[in-house]
Amino acid sequence: MxxxxxxxxxxxxxxxxxxxxxxxxxxxxxxxxxxxxxxxxxxxxxxxxxxxxxxxxxxxxxxxxxxxxxxxxxxxxxxxxxxxxxxxxxxxxxxxxxxxxxxxxxxxxxxxxxxxxxxxxxxxxxxxxxxxxxxxxxxxxxxxxxxxxxxxxxxxxxxxxxxxxxxxxxxxxxxxxxxxxxxxxxxxxxxxxxxxxxxxxxxxxxxxxxxxxxxxxxxxxxxxxxxxxxxxxxxxxxxxxxxxxxxxxxxxxxxxxxxxxxxxxxxxxxxxxxxxxxxxxxxxxxxxGMLLQLNSGIFYEFIKADEFFDEHPKRMTISDVELRTNYVMIISSTAxxxxxxxGDTVEFTSLKPYRVIVSGRIKHFISAFGEHVIGKEVEQALHEAIEGSNVQVSEFTVAPQINPSSGLPYHEWFIEFENEPDNLSQLAERIEMSLQKQNSYYLDLIQGKVLQPLKISRVKKNGFQDYMKSIGKLGGQNKLPRLSNDRNIADTLTKQNLTK
Structure with missing residues (x-):
């Protein structure tokens, strides 16, 4: 009109x-x-x-x-x-x-x-x-x-x-x-x-x-x-x-x-x-990708994520960055x-103009065994695994299982489904294949028999909402971490009987 x-x-x-x-x-x-x-x-x-x-x-x-x-x-x-x-x-x-x-x-x-x-x-x-x-x-x-x-x-x-x-x-x-x-x-x-x-x-x-x-x-x-x-x-x-x-x-x-x-x-x-x-x-x-706001009173620096914890990592300006590299974003501003x-990690999808995607959090990753799996990788793996199917996911998070009751350690995926897959094992295999393809460190650990393939634990309907409510973070700007390097979230989900 x-x-x-x-x-x-x-x-x-x-x-x-x-x-x-x-x-x-x-x-x-x-x-x-x-x-x-x-x-x-x-x-x-x-x-x-x-x-x-x-x-x-x-x-x-x-x-x-x-x-x-x-x-x-x-x-x-x-x-x-x-x-x-x-x-x-x-x-x-x-x-x-x-x-x-x-x-x-x-x-x-x-x-x-x-x-x-x-x-x-x-x-x-x-x-x-x-x-x-x-x-x-x-x-x-x-x-x-x-x-x-x-x-x-x-x-x-x-x-x-x-x-x-x-x-x-x-x-x-x-x-x-x-x-x-x-x-x-x-x-x-x-x-x-x-x-x-x-x-x-x-x-x-x-x-x-x-x-x-x-x-x-x-x-x-x-x-x-x-x-x-x-x-x-x-x-x-x-x-x-x-x-x-x-x-x-x-x-x-x-x-x-x-x-x-x-x-x-x-x-x-x-x-x-x-x-x-x-x-x-x-x-x-x-x-x-999203257009990086270069004229908003913010001066940006970038450090390669895999070098961030080195003693003297190189700090780059936008003139130094490359495509398809995971960077920790550092800012100085009029605030x-x-x-x-x-705390965020980004990747550049374009340099003319400068566009980024948020790839994860530098503290939200799994590297319990040296695999350094990041948020972008697990999201991409799940997306590829359910694409073209009738499977629908409401929410998910991933944690390491370091001390399983039997067998090798593994990554445990906690998924709340809207539409569940007919075969949970097949879905886990498709996620696993995508993750191995994206992350060579993870692939090496699987092939080296340090880790076994991932496992999926189903979360009850509205289970993640109940979890966020229990920790006082329901609604607003609060977000569930995609990845944890510990089992705090995983253990809470289990203790509160939110898995099935």
């Missing part, structure tokens, strides 16, 4: 696309400008003085003065910012702290500054506008859009607002989207995720929903509730729903399940947001994060 709003969206989209292409086609110059800006703006902060930013003129100078740090190592500076001290990591005080639950650090407080906050909003907006510019589809702007997110209720601590990133971003929804946006403020403020989903279902069922956005596992929960309430496919309930926006995890393991719940295919846009920065978004429907290890 033609409206002035949809027509203006197309004009705005073409303008934004032109500006995006300008920096994307000049990546080295763009990153050099970001680096120079960061050094100049932060040289009088405490961190800048401690690391001699005034005399840093090149990337090699930066490497020699600023070591790579994770949150724990940066924490002494962060604690001073949390205490209300200005000019510590960035000029003045941050506007917000995005509070996240770290797996090893407890609660983490990630600063969002006057300079960094707008880049989160702009990247999310541009992802949608780039889609409009490419496809010409702008009719969805006339309908309702839902963003499944955390509560927007914020607390104040020493003059700084504190909350979840998705809740903070809710305060920055543009005025022209306010009438279209769902759920209501009151519903968004509900803390209990299950109660919140029920309220969202009640609010959205009568509406003309055209865009749905969120982490796939939690959107799936919303879709399932709609199906239970109506007995219809989501695509029947929302006839004009034609755009799914997601981030946080790989969509492929969920795709078949989603298409079954929706009843038809819909376009999708993948995002790569994090509390530390909005790093990338899918800029073309027919291209694999006051310096040579900061966000």
């Amino acid at each position: 033609f409206t002035i709003k949809s027509a203006l969206a197309k004009v705005f989209a073409r303008s934004v696309r032109k500006s995006v292409l300008k920096w994307a086609n000049n990546p080295i110059e763009t990153q050099n400008a970001v680096f120079k800006h960061l050094m100049e703006e932060a040289q009088n902060t405490q961190f800048g003085k401690d690391h001699d930013f005034r005399n840093i003129k090149s990337h090699s100078d930066f490497v020699s003065r600023v070591p790579v740090r994770d949150y724990e190592e940066l924490k002494p500076y962060v604690e001073r910012v949390v205490a209300g001290e200005p000019d510590i990591l960035w000029k003045g005080k941050p506007l917000y702290f995005a509070k996240t639950s770290g797996t090893t650090s407890g609660s983490k407080y990630i600063p969002l500054t006057k300079e960094s906050m707008p880049t989160h909003v702009e990247a999310a907006r541009n992802a949608i506008l780039m889609y409009i510019a490419e496809t010409g589809n702008s009719e969805f702007v006339n309908g309702k859009m839902i963003f499944l997110q955390g509560s927007p209720i914020l607390k104040e601590q020493n003059g700084i607002q504190l909350g979840r990133l998705s809740g903070i971003v809710a305060h920055f929804v543009p005025k022209y989207l306010q009438k279209n946006r769902m759920p209501s403020w009151e519903t968004n403020c509900i803390e209990d995720w299950e109660t919140k989903v029920e309220a969202i279902v009640a609010e959205t069922l009568p509406e003309n929903m055209t865009v749905i956005s969120g982490i796939p596992s939690w959107v799936q929960m919303y879709f399932e509730r709609i199906h239970e309430k109506t007995g219809k496919k989501v695509g029947e309930v929302f006839k004009n729903f034609n755009l799914f926006i997601f981030g946080g995890v790989n969509y492929e393991p969920y795709r078949a399940k989603f298409e079954s719940l929706i009843g038809r295919k819909v376009d999708s846009i993948e995002l790569y947001p994090a509390s530390e920065g909005f790093f990338a978004y899918q800029d073309q429907q027919n291209q694999k 006051g994060l310096w040579a900061y290890n966000i």
Whole structure:
């Protein structure tokens, strides 16, 4: 349906696309400008003085003065910012702290500054506008859009607002989207995720929903509730729903399940947001990977994942990276994060322009025997194993079984099926073949009789939701790790009787 709003969206989209292409086609110059800006703006902060930013003129100078740090190592500076001290990591005080639950650090407080906050909003907006510019589809702007997110209720601590990133971003929804946006403020403020989903279902069922956005596992929960309430496919309930926006995890393991719940295919846009920065978004429907945001006040470095734990691994800029190599991504930004290890690993799918996929977490892998299996490999193996079949997977995670009751050790796959395979052993064999093909270290261990082939343990329906609820991480931005190098998750699933 033609409206002035949809027509203006197309004009705005073409303008934004032109500006995006300008920096994307000049990546080295763009990153050099970001680096120079960061050094100049932060040289009088405490961190800048401690690391001699005034005399840093090149990337090699930066490497020699600023070591790579994770949150724990940066924490002494962060604690001073949390205490209300200005000019510590960035000029003045941050506007917000995005509070996240770290797996090893407890609660983490990630600063969002006057300079960094707008880049989160702009990247999310541009992802949608780039889609409009490419496809010409702008009719969805006339309908309702839902963003499944955390509560927007914020607390104040020493003059700084504190909350979840998705809740903070809710305060920055543009005025022209306010009438279209769902759920209501009151519903968004509900803390209990299950109660919140029920309220969202009640609010959205009568509406003309055209865009749905969120982490796939939690959107799936919303879709399932709609199906239970109506007995219809989501695509029947929302006839004009034609755009799914997601981030946080790989969509492929969920795709078949989603298409079954929706009843038809819909376009999708993948995002790569994090509390530390909005790093990338899918800029073309027919291209694999997401456009790396090189002009968003973030300077990127990359370390080869298989060298990361060496004593002095090489730190590369975008000019040094190669395709099909697993890198740990290191960032420095206008949020006051310096040579900061966000914990993600990425691979480049394109160098003109620079596009990435998230391949896993540097701490989420299995290398109990030296195999170093990563998230991308297990997701690809499962995708290949079920492709073309009627098998549907709701969720899964993998852990090492180091001390089996008999036989050699193995990788144990915990899978919650929507549609179970007729033959579980055959599915395990297909996953095994793909994994051996992708990972030569794993293949060597199988052939060397160090490991036996993987085994699958079935998880009860909604078992992973029950697990996440039991550890207080149901909903919001919380994600189930694909891989663990220990059996903490595996043992909890077993103890809670969530397997069958």
